[in-house]
Each structure stands twice: as C-alpha cells, then as structure tokens.
Amino acid sequence: MTENAKIHIKNAHKSFGKNHVLNGLDLSVKDGKSLVVIGGSGTGKSVMLKCILGLLTPERGSILVDGEETVGMGEQGRDTIMRKFGMLFQGGALFDSLSVWENVAFGLTQTKRATRKDAHDIAIDNLRKVGLAPEVGKLYPSELSGGMQKRVGLARAIATQPEIIFFDEPTTGLDPIMADIINELIVERVKDLGATALSITHDMASARKIADDIAMIHKGQIIWRGPAGEIDHTGNPMVDQFINGRAEGPIQMEVLKA
Amino acid sequence: MAFNPLAIIGRSTMAALRQVGHLARFTWTALRHTFTPPFYPRLLLEQFMRIGFYSLPVVGMTAVFTGAALALQIYIGGARFNAEQIVPNIVVLGITRELGPVIASLMVAGRVAAAIAAEIGTMRVTEQIDALSTLSTNPFKYLVAPRLIAAVIALPLLVLIADTIGVMGGYLVSTYGLGFNSAVYLQNTAEFLELGDVTSGLYKAAVFGFIISLMGCYQGFNSKGGAEGVGRATTNAVVAASILILAANYLMTSLLFSGGATPL
Helix, strand or coil: CCCCEEEEEEEEEEEECCEEEEEEEEEEEECCCEEEEECCCCCCHHHHHHHHHCCCCCCEEEEEECCEECCCCCHHHHHHHHCCEEEECCCCCCCCCCCHHHHHHHHHHHCCCCCHHHHHHHHHHHHHHCCCCHHHHHCCHHHCCHHHHHHHHHHHHHHCCCCEEEEECCCCCCCHHHHHHHHHHHHHHHHHHCCEEEEEECCHHHHHHHCCEEEEEECCEEEEEEEHHHHHHCCCHHHHHHHHCCCCCCCCCCCCCC | CCCCHHHHHHHHHHHHHHHHHHHHHHHHHHHHHHCCCCCCHHHHHHHHHHHCHHHHHHHHHHHHHHHHHHHHHHHHHHHCCCCHHHHHHHHHHHHHHHHHHHHHHHHHHHHHHHHHHHHHHHHHHCCHHHHHHHCCCCHHHHHHHHHHHHHHHHHHHHHHHHHHHHHHHHHHHHHHHCCCCHHHHHHHHHHHCCHHHHHHHHHHHHHHHHHHHHHHHHHHHCCCCHHHHHHHHHHHHHHHHHHHHHHHHHHHHHHHHHCCCCCC
C-alpha cells in the first residue's frame, strides 16, 4: 500500500477540546487515482483535508506526501509541498476583491510562474476548459451564479497544474443537473492533468461518478474502503445505511427523539 | 458544584491568559511576516488609501469641533482667574499632545478596525483565507502585513492634519466668537508650541495605528460561525482597539512625561 502512495495518512489524531474528530485515521491515496471519502456531517472529513493541507496540525500521527513527512514541517518545506496541491472549496472561496480571471490566475501570478499577460491567457484557457466564455473573466465573483462560481473555483484549482487536487463537497448546493455537469468536469480535468484526486462528499451520485476507490469515514476512522463498483455489495451495515440514506441502522445520529 | 467562587476566578483567569497568549503569538507571527519578503506594494498602497485618505473627512470634522469646544471650555475656565488669554496656548498643547492623536485614532478605530475585521472575518468564514494558503500565498503577508504597515504610516499623517485642523477650530471660535485678535492668537500659538509636543503625539499615533490594524486583523482572523461571528468580530475589534488605544495613551503619556517634553 505504501509504495506509489501519493498521500499516506497514518494513525492521525485531532481533537478540539473534548471533541475527538480524528481517531487514528489511516488512509492512502494512490498516485493518479481518484479516492472519494464519504461520510456524514461532523465525521471528520473536512478536518482530514485541512490536516493534509497543513491548515490544521494533528496531535498525533503522520501524513506523508510523496513519501515526505508533512506534520511539523517548516514553512519553506510546506511552501514547496503546497505547490503540488490544488483545491476546490465547498463555497468556491473565490476572492471577491478580484475579477474572475485574476482569481483563476492567482496561483500563477503569486508564485511568479507567469507574467500577468501570460497568466491572463492561461486563465482564459482554463475558463474555457470548464465551459465558461472569455467574457466571464472580466466579471466579479458576486456577479456569478452558484454553478458558475464552482466552475471558476475548479478552473482556479487546475490552473497551476497541480499533482494533487482536493474536492470539498463539489456538488453541495447545486441542482442535480449542474451537479452532474460539475462531476463530469472533475473527471475530465483530473484525467487531463493525470492528477491524484481526493474528494469528500455525502452525495452518493457524485461519489459513484468521480471515484476509482471509495472510503467511508465514521467517527474519525475509516470503516470501509474498496473499489467504487463494490460500494453496493460491501456487506457492511454502516455503509449500507449511508448509501441508502436510512435513518434507522447502526449509525445513530445524535438527535434528540421527541 | 453549585457555586464555587475560586473555580470561577480560576477559570476566568485562565481564559484571560489564554487570550493574551493567543494574541501575543498572533502579533509575533504578524510582525515576522511583515518584515520578510515577498512584499505587496500594490496592496500596501491600496490599504494606505483606504485607511489614510478615506479617513480624512471623519478626522477633519472631529478635529475642528474638538478644537472649537476646547477653546470655549478653556475660555470659561480661564475667566475664573482672569486668564482668558491662555486659550491659544492651552488649545495647541491639548490638541497636539493629547486630543489630536486620541480623538483621531478613536475615530479611525471605529472606521478601520471594523472594516478590517469584517473583511478578513468574511474571508475566514468563506474559506478565502484557506484558499490563499492552497495557492501558495501566506495570508499574513498578503492580508495582515499591508494593513499593519499602512496604518502605522497613515495614522501619524492623519494626526498631523488633525492637529492643524484642531488648532484652526480653536482659532475660529476664539477670533470670531470670543473677540481674540487674529494675529496675536496665531503668534501665541506658534511661540508656545514646542517640537516635542507634536512629535510625542505622532509617536502615539504610530502606536495607535498598529493597535487598530492588529485588532482588526486578529478579530477577523479568529472569527467563526458565519454572519453572526463576523458581526461579533467587528464589535470586538472596535471595542478592543479603543480600550487599548486609551490604555496605551496613558502609558505613553506617562513615559513621555517623565522624559520631559523632548522627543525621544
């Protein structure tokens, strides 16, 4: 498992006060594959992503990216590692003080990998790849619909040609048709880049579409993992309950019964 | 148990210390990134315009009314021991040493600390700050450093303008309302004023500018929980900046006071 793993998380623990969010999480993502982590709200999906990105630091455990330990890494090393990553945020997280093309070109101009003129052309090219016309580049994020913001977010995530792309709930808040368009764009773009993809979602349609492998997280641990095709025959009652969306089952939500 | 005063004291002391530690770490990180490249001159200029230039009307209006009211008060006070002619001397002293820096900074705190906290707070809750990190951009260098530098430069300049306009306010009331001779008033003002009076106010202003920006950034960075959290961050930024300005003012006044009126 460890060899040709792009990302390898070993026994990661993270808590906020008395709330243990990650409880010895183990997970690896193979180079060039797309792994989708499914799980309910508050099971630790987002925290896992933020730990890999170094936005949060796990108390225990190790996170290897390309075999290199990133927990407790210095700023310089972190800087280099971060250049391998691209991320599509749940709400898009577009910079609302910048125009659309400046958003898409941001990673390029910041790291001085392109001049402003070249970055503009690359940005327009990336907008086209996500199905947006060049004119959109001049607009500001507040002038865009939710689906368009997601697409711009995707264009921004792929503009630096990252080796690893994270997708945080890529279809949340979109209508089913737009969700499917985004899913298809994700599959296309990731394949195009030959990138490793790690997504978190609770949308099963999305998971089936973009995953090579699926893993299910519950209470800060991976409880099942396998190829996407086997998700319906896992024999795991928790996975069954989740993918069929049943209130009754082994997973008990902390909801007060009237 | 039901009511344990010791536990309450302990808990609140711990919470306060935690806050101080948190702020100290934030300040240290902010300073470290302010003085190391990359720098963003374009953002610095933008912030300078926002903090400095667009605060001019507010600061000017505040200063003119403060100077005018001050002249009236001193006239009333002075009249009780036949010292009405002291108005120009005390106005210029009060404005440059104390009221100019404090009033201008408090007004800017209301404008700028709130704006910074709201903007950065919104960026925090919409994950724009995380997005900066994933695009190889340090949020401290990109967001905090330009605001800190801009405020530290802008505030002394604003105070210099507030000083001038404040003295003008006193002058207008005294010459048009209180029967002072214009030439004598201006002469008394100029002769009585020492360089140290102005510079001590400018030192204060630079420190107040730092406090304003720091509080805005700190509260914004640590805001959580959507619109309500951003609102809370904004309020906290203004309240904390104002209190710290007044406390720092006392501290600096007593330091500058013990060293006489000479510049440091």
